Amino acid sequence: MSVIDLRGLKLPVSQVITIDFETYYGDDYTLSKLTTEQYVRDPRFEVIGVGVRLDNGQSFWMEEVAFREWVRGVDFTRVGLLAHHAHFDGFILSEHYGVRPGFWFDTLSMARALLGVEVGGSLGKVMAHFGVGAKGHEVVLAKGKRRRDFDAVSWIQYGNYCLNDCRGTAAIFEKMASSFPVSEFYLVDFTVREFTEPTFIANVAKLQSALQDENARKTTLLDRSASDRETLMSNDKFALALVDLGVEPPLKWSEKQEKETFAFAKSDPGMQELLDHPRDEVRWLAEARVGVKSTINESRIGRFLAMGRQNKPVPVYLKYSGAHTHRWSGGDKVNFQNLPRGGVLRDSLLAPPGHKVIAIDSGQIEARGVAWLAEDSDLLADFANNVDVYSKFASEVYGRPVDRKKPEDKIAGFVGKVCVLGLGYGMGWRKFALYLLGGAMGGPPVRFTYADASAMGVSVAEFRMGETGGQNHGDVVASMVSRLSVEDLMTHCAVAKFIVDRYRRVRKNIPELWRRTEKLITAMTEEQTWGGTFGPGDGFTILRHAIKLPNGLVLRYPGLEKRDGGYTYISGHGKLRTKIYGGLLVENLVQSFCRVIVADQAVEIYNRTLLRPVTTTHDELVYVARGDEAEMALDTGLRIMKTPLWWCPNLPLNAEGGFGDSYGDAK
Numbered sequence: 001m002s003v004i005d006l007r008g009l010k011l012p013v014s015q016v017i018t019i020d021f022e023t024y025y026g027d028d029y030t031l032s033k034l035t036t037e038q039y040v041r042d043p044r045f046e047v048i049g050v051g052v053r054l055d056n057g058q059s060f061w062m063e064e065v066a067f068r069e070w071v072r073g074v075d076f077t078r079v080g081l082l083a084h085h086a087h088f089d090g091f092i093l094s095e096h097y098g099v100r101p102g103f104w105f106d107t108l109s110m111a112r113a114l115l116g117v118e119v120g121g122s123l124g125k126v127m128a129h130f131g132v133g134a135k136g137h138e139v140v141l142a143k144g145k146r147r148r149d150f151d152a153v154s155w156i157q158y159g160n161y162c163l164n165d166c167r168g169t170a171a172i173f174e175k176m177a178s179s180f181p182v183s184e185f186y187l188v189d190f191t192v193r194e195f196t197e198p199t200f201i202a203n204v205a206k207l208q209s210a211l212q213d214e215n216a217r218k219t220t221l222l223d224r225s226a227s228d229r230e231t232l233m234s235n236d237k238f239a240l241a242l243v244d245l246g247v248e249p250p251l252k253w254s255e256k257q258e259k260e261t262f263a264f265a266k267s268d269p270g271m272q273e274l275l276d277h278p279r280d281e282v283r284w285l286a287e288a289r290v291g292v293k294s295t296i297n298e299s300r301i302g303r304f305l306a307m308g309r310q311n312k313p314v315p316v317y318l319k320y321s322g323a324h325t326h327r328w329s330g331g332d333k334v335n336f337q338n339l340p341r342g343g344v345l346r347d348s349l350l351a352p353p354g355h356k357v358i359a360i361d362s363g364q365i366e367a368r369g370v371a372w373l374a375e376d377s378d379l380l381a382d383f384a385n386n387v388d389v390y391s392k393f394a395s396e397v398y399g400r401p402v403d404r405k406k407p408e409d410k411i412a413g414f415v416g417k418v419c420v421l422g423l424g425y426g427m428g429w430r431k432f433a434l435y436l437l438g439g440a441m442g443g444p445p446v447r448f449t450y451a452d453a454s455a456m457g458v459s460v461a462e463f464r465m466g467e468t469g470g471q472n473h474g475d476v477v478a479s480m481v482s483r484l485s486v487e488d489l490m491t492h493c494a495v496a497k498f499i500v501d502r503y504r505r506v507r508k509n510i511p512e513l514w515r516r517t518e519k520l521i522t523a524m525t526e527e528q529t530w531g532g533t534f535g536p537g538d539g540f541t542i543l544r545h546a547i548k549l550p551n552g553l554v555l556r557y558p559g560l561e562k563r564d565g566g567y568t569y570i571s572g573h574g575k576l577r578t579k580i581y582g583g584l585l586v587e588n589l590v591q592s593f594c595r596v597i598v599a600d601q602a603v604e605i606y607n608r609t610l611l612r613p614v615t616t617t618h619d620e621l622v623y624v625a626r627g628d629e630a631e632m633a634l635d636t637g638l639r640i641m642k643t644p645l646w647w648c649p650n651l652p653l654n655a656e657g658g659f660g661d662s663y664g665d666a667k
Contacts (some may be wrong), residue, residue: 011185013080013103016173018053018166020083021092022158026144031088035332036195037307037315040091047092048147049155051162053170061159064147068097076101084108084123084169086188087317087332090196104192105185106320107169110176113184113321117570118558123168132171136161181552186603190612191320191328198315199614199624200357202308203348203662210344211301218292225288226281232292235262238285242274245282250274252481263481266290267438272445273483300345303334314349316615324571325591326553328616336615339663347664356630359666360637360657362598362619364389369590370424372651374513375536384652390416396506397499399456414443419503424590426514426583429468429497430476433489436496437482447484448495456498463494473497517589518582520547521567525560539647540589545569547589550647551596555588594619597645597653604640609633615663622663630659 024046025031031039039045047064062070079101083089086106093099111121119125124135138161141154150158222229231237239249239262250270252263263270274286307314316336322329330337339345351357367389371379382389394402394409394416404413418440423432436446453460464474474490482489504511516534523529523542532542541548545560557580559570571578580588595618602613602621611633615622621641625633634657641655660666 011080011103011182012078014078016055016080016082016105016170017074018051018082018170018173019089019093020051020162020165020169021089022048022051022139022142022162023092024048024146025142035303035334036088036091036317037332040088040095041310041312045096046146047096048142048145048150049159049162051159051166053163053166055170059163059166061156061163071097071099078102080105082107082169082173084126084165084172086192087195090192091315094196100197103185104189104196105173106188106192107173107176109188109191109320110173110180112319113326113553114176114179116324116556116558117572118556123165123172126172127168130172130175132175133164133168135168136164179552183551183600183603184553186606187599188320190602190606191318193612194316194318194614195332196315198313199352199355200314200316200349200663201352202304202314203350204305204308206344206348207301207305207308210348211298211305214298214301218298221284221288221291225284227285227288229292232289235264238262238264238289241285242282245279245285247274247277247282250481264289269434269437269480269482269484272438276483297343300334304345304348308348313352318616325555325588325595327591327595327618337617339617341667342664347662349663351624351661354627355624356627356659356661357614357663357666358623358625358630358634358637358657358659359663360621360623360634360641360655361667362594362601362641363654363656364421365594365597365619365653366590367420367424368651368653369594370510370513370586372648373535373586373590373593374507374509376507376509379507379509380650380652383654386654389420392416393419393503393506397456397502411444411446415446415499417441418443418446419499423500423503424507424510425587426511426581427500429493429500430480432500433493433496434480434482437484437492447488448492449488450491453491453495453498456495458494458498460491460494463497464490513586514582516582517585521557521560521580521582521585524557525562525567536650537647549593549596550645551600553592553596555592593648597648597651598641600645601641601643605637608636608640622666625659634659 024044029039029042029044034042050062050064050067051059052062053059076099080103081090081101082105084106085108086104090104107126108121111119111126115126115129119129127133127135138158142158227241231241242249250263250268250273251260252268252270254261265271271286271290274282275290277283277286304314317332317334318328318336319331320328322331328337349357364383368383371383379389382392388404391402391404391413394404394412397415397419398412402409402412402416404410404416415436418436422435422440427435439445466473473493477490477493478486480489484492520534520542523532524545524547527544529542530544534540534542539550543554545558546554546556548554557569560567560580567580568577569580570576598619598621605621606612611623611625613621614624621637623633623637638655638657642653644651644653658666
């Protein structure tokens with residue numbers, strides 16, 4: 001029997017070959033200081049040797065010249081290549097050897113999904129977890145050594161180390177393959193190819209112009225504020241600059257540090273007050289602080305430029321199952337999951353000549369997912385009938401018909417949208433109030449006034465005297481840091497609480513869902529409840545410190561236990577403990593199964609069109625197709641993304657999309 005048995009997987013390959021590159025690295029030339037793209041495309045790049053393991057167990061350690069000759073004799077169209085961190089080995093193969101296999105397998109991706117923080121993703125840790133031997137350490141001895149620096153004995157020793165890695169990779173793949181959902185193999189393959197077979201072309205001229213504009217903007221901010229970069233970058237010096245202007249630096253309580261700290265983050269209410277200050281010199285200083293402190297645009301534009309200037313496609317590095325909920329996350333120091341809509345970065349990613357970028361977004365899928373999990377039949381019916389649920393709830397709140405498409409209802413409609421999308425996970429009135437003041441969901445800051453309270457029938461006096469969790473509302477509001485006066489903040493919070501309470505009354509199934517999931521957390525710690533099911537169609541299974549999703553992936557809560565009246569679990573690569581409660585578990589579940597829906601739809605789109613995503617952003621799939629096929633591909637994608645999966649047939653889905661010459665033009 002083969003070392004790796006593919007008979008039960010039904011994947012489009014006839015054999016699997018494990019591969020591992022050993023390459024030159026030194027003090028200033030290493031993956032810890034460079035991105036994978038920079039490292040592989042650098043002139044200093046050199047292959048020391050290549051380990052190859054066939055699926056019958058035969059292994060070979062080859063010189064680079066011999067490997068290049070071997071590659072010419074292999075038909076890779078029906079070969080599945082296996083590696084641990086396939087982004088790295090695959091990018092080398094694509095860039096330097098022109099190899100694009102029939103399929104990619106990646107044990108690092110699989111380990112993230114199946115093992116999580118309990119084990120970690122390194123090859124050595126995964127090998128130890130499955131008891132398939134130990135990873136060597138010879139790579140440390142190879143630092144700074146070119147191929148010419150190895151004698152015959154040391155090169156063979158390095159080869160034995162490499163082939164042991166190949167053996168270990170094949171062994172852990174065989175251990176994990178049977179419990180890995182088949183559809184997820186395709187998603188790993190898609191994710192690897194987004195990086196190893198890049199498609200986007202960078203618009204260098206647009207990026208250069210944007211970088212000049214960014215530098216000019218920061219220079220203007222510095223000149224206008226009469227300050228310098230060192231002062232603006234330092235919390236202490238910025239605080240002193242405020243004092244010199246006669247302004248008390250805003251403070252906030254830091255739970256992590258257990259003390260008051262400066263409230264200088266852009267989203268902090270205290271900083272918002274400085275940005276709205278009536279005195280120009282104070283406002284300019286605050287604007288300069290925010291503008292100069294934020295280097296994300298500058299650094300991202302620089303990275304895109306560096307890739308584009310080589311006249312090579314821009315590789316998209318995403319980590320499969322990089323987030324706790326199995327969503328993808330950013331990697332290689334460029335987060336493609338967080339490219340602002342309408343920004344220069346999306347606009348600078350072009351389709352190749354003769355092609356179009358297609359972007360399809362699953363509309364309101366999380367809000368729909370909450371309604372489905374809560375079995376809220378009224379809300380599900382509204383979604384199914386294409387009712388504008390944002391305007392409908394805003395009408396409930398404001399006590400009058402609201403149509404968010406009308407200019408006069410823009411703010412009311414926006415509030416309705418924030419409520420539908422944001423209150424389903426148990427957000428309380430205090431957080432909701434600050435969320436709106438800070439500009440929820442990237443929208444405009446919203447402040448409720450006495451006129452709003454009067455129109456909604458809200459008594460600010462009654463709110464002030466009320467209590468939540470044993471705390472008097474008046475005292476809570478007085479302790480909140482805000483640019484508003486206490487009285488104005490009291491009115492804003494009174495209306496915010498009214499809206500939160502109205503949401504919970506109107507959508508009563510959703511608070512009930514939070515209460516049920518509180519019990520699920522306990523059930524994950526009690527052996528007698530393991531194996532039980534819940535949710536529509538009993539599609540979810542309770543496991544020890546985990547919940548199995550309908551497609552077979554597992555949402556894990558390692559080390560789950562009750563502490564100080566609440567539950568926590570191990571997160572952050574095993575170094576942190578994170579709180580978990582009913583509303584947050586609902587959020588985790590919804591984001592997880594919505595990710596499964598969109599991901600499985602991507603597999604179905606591939607089955608129908610042979611198009612693989614070139615990137616994804618949470619609930620959005622992005623493709624590149626020939627210009628004459630773009631409209632048909634878009635129509636197919638929209639139809640598939642409006643179709644629920646077999647395990648959620650009564651979940652009404654919707655989607656919207658478009659295509660254009662750039663990623664930015666596609667929506």
